[in-house]
Structures are given as structure tokens and as C-alpha cells.
Amino acid sequence: MSSSSDNQAERMTAYLDAELEASEAEAFERYLEDEPQARSELEDLRKVMQLVGKLGAVEAPPDFVEKVARKVRRRATFDRDGGGLLGLVTLPFQVICIIVILTIAALNMMAQLEAQPQAVERDAAAEAADEAEQADDAPAPRPIVP
Known part of the structure; x- marks a missing residue:
């Protein structure tokens, strides 16, 4: 939306709320006579405001303020930290x-733990095989004769 259309929207709202001075209201009414689209928008806005005015007041839950304050503090903390990680x-x-x-x-x-007992078993088997090889390589004991 451009700034001129923002300005016109603000003027429409102020016109409907009767906040414009008499000279401004007259100038705005002349503008509406020349611009049928603006007149249509004003009527739509007037209808919306009437519908909203018919709605009943809604009361916020008792802890609403506390919840909002907590969320604001949390977001402020994250924003202060840069919102990074x-x-x-x-x-x-x-x-x-x-x-x-x-x-x-x-x-x-x-x-x-599963791998460690297997390693111990393999070491024991390897030691037994080494002992058997050493026994085969060693000379046979001599019998003792009395």
C-alpha cells in the first residue's frame, strides 16, 4: 500500500469516527463525490464498523496478562541473543x-562389552595354541633311571 492510500484510509476512519474538522470533512466529502471507488470503500468500512460495534465485549482470561508478559520476556531474550542457536x-x-x-x-x-569377552576368549585360545606348539618343539624329557 502506498503512503497516499494509507493516508486516505486514515482519513476514512477519521471521517467515520467524526474526528475530522469541518473543513477537512467537507474536503473529504468532495473527494468522495469525485471517486466512486473511494465512496464504495467508505460504505464497506462503515458496514464493517457497524458489524463490529454489534459484537459483545469479550473478557480476557484471568491469566492472560501473565501469559503475554511471559511470552514477551521470552521473545525479548531471544531477540537480545540475536535469535541464533x-x-x-x-x-x-x-x-x-x-x-x-x-x-x-x-x-x-x-x-x-560384547566385543571384550570375545577378545578374552580369543586370547585364551591363542595362548593354548602357543603352549601346544612350544610343547611340540621342546625335546622329550629323559626318563630317570635309578
């Missing part, structure tokens, strides 16, 4: 990250 890190996201890290660590430990 800290803006993405919320409590649920932190909890999910911790759970994922703990799961990966537990799986890694389980894999290491």
Missing part, C-alpha cells in the same frame, strides 16, 4: 538431545 534451543529440544546422546552412549558401551 539459542532461539532454537528450547527445553523440549534439550531433553530430546540428552535422550539421544544417552542412547548412543549406552549402545556404544554395550557394543564394547
